[in-house]
């Protein structure tokens with residue numbers, strides 16, 4: 417389905433059952449939920465799908481060991497159930513990841529073994545594996561690069577791992593295949609109202625500048641940290657409901673971990689959690705939790721955040737990563753639900769539970785939550801939309817809905833495993849035109865066919881879409897991604913029938929962005 421075919425569906429006279437603003441995890445979850453219940457649904461994203469927080473996570477499908485320690489058992493139960501469902505519905509993207517919590521004090525091993533056994537029990541039949549204590553010898557066999565001084569062992573536990581932006585694009589495909597209409601680069605600028613009630617939105621196509629007035633029975637505001645901006649468009653006096661909190665990750669070479677096991681540090685010097693997770697042949701280290709006042713699409717990383725991550729990692733790894741080892745650094749903003757008592761306090765203590773708020777105009781807004789719980793958030797949001805718009809009640813079917821790309825027993829050692837059943841399509845492209853099989857970068861596993869595929873089947877419109885989210889080149893190696901940009905632009909221009917000026921503009925724009933992911 418081409419973008420212009422989807423745009424043609426925005427018939428100004430038609431009334432949609434549901435319009436969803438925001439193409440991140442939350443909006444996409446609600447969109448799939450609404451369309452599979454049979455509602456005529458339109459999703460509008462101002463930039464590219466998952467460009468915001470939803471492509472900047474720690475890439476974990478998890479119950480949240482940390483929330484267990486905080487006593488938020490309901491949240492953990494909910495997330496563990498969703499973790500299990502996601503593994504069943506998107507086995508090409510979600511893997512069972514082993515984690516070790518290293519122990520340097522006598523009480524760590526028994527304490528975390530008990531806690532994690534409880535975590536396993538909460539997962540019930542959707543359990544990923546048994547948590548067990550490991551000796552020092554076994555610990556070092558699994559992660560040989562751990563700091564050895566005073567190490568007395570570790571505790572093994574299991575959680576899920578995934579590719580956030582790839583899940584996002586697969587959800588867009590699932591949504592469209594089920595009859596939904598989604599458009600990226602289509603910003604909602606305002607609301608249309610009748611007698612004080614919202615009856616649609618005004619949206620602007622970023623590519624043509626064309627304005628659309630689109631009617632709908634109900635509108636969902638799923639704009640993450642931008643939720644308050646949308647609320648203000650509806651009511652200039654609306655109270656702030658979001659408390660953005662920044663999390664930074666750095667990406668380093670796999671040699672620092674030399675393992676398929678991930679490392680979990682349950683309590684850093686300031687009481688946070690730090691992960692070192694193997695991902696696409698690299699290691700992701702993070703994250704931080706710093707309150708921010710303003711929502712931005714490209715958050716800035718501070719030196720303090722980088723130093724904190726490097727310093728903490730150095731305490732647990734025998735080879736200390738330095739700034740020179742950083743391949744890429746990225747930051748995201750958690751759209752946390754502001755606590756009732758006001759916007760002070762530490763963001764790490766704010767519950768990650770989602771909240772749904774209905775305005776007097778009938779606008780429904782959703783905040784908080786996690787990638788892991790996106791499906792359940794979608795289910796709750798659509799239940800609310802059905803009530804507000806008095807839509808005919810229909811049962812949710814998403815618990816058992818296979819996500820686009822679904823393929824059981826995917827060979828995860830294939831570097832392009834994340835395409836799932838679409839891998840065959842990419843291979844066919846290469847068979848038809850063997851030069852498309854050439855690597856743009858062999859170490860990062862990006863070939864020319866993937867660029868063509870991203871344009872033809874994954875709604876990629878800009879070089880950034882391909883290098884940052886359809887492939888993850890930008891966050892795996894920002895410097896290398898800059899080198900690839902001209903060739904990617906050339907392939908895309910050919911596919912999109914655009915000229916050399918477009919190519920040059922794209923490369924310039926991309927370089928400006930990618931520099932922000934580099935550390936000097």
Ligand SMILES: Cc1cc2nc3c(=O)[nH]c(=O)nc-3n(C[C@H](O)[C@H](O)[C@H](O)COP(=O)(O)OP(=O)(O)OC[C@H]3O[C@@H](n4cnc5c(N)ncnc54)[C@H](O)[C@@H]3O)c2cc1C
Nearest residue numbers: 438440441442462468469470473474476604640663787788
């Ligand atoms: C550092 C960090 C690590 C995390 N790690 C994990 C993890 O490992 N596992 C996990 O389960 N969760 C994790 N999370 C949480 C998870 O990533 C978020 O809860 C989730 O991505 C939020 O999705 P969202 O759709 O609400 O927001 P977003 O992804 O930000 O989406 C909102 C979208 O709305 C769009 N938008 C805004 N205004 C408009 C407009 N006017 N018109 C059209 N579109 C608009 C934006 O462009 C954006 O794409 C992490 C979060 C952070 C910050």
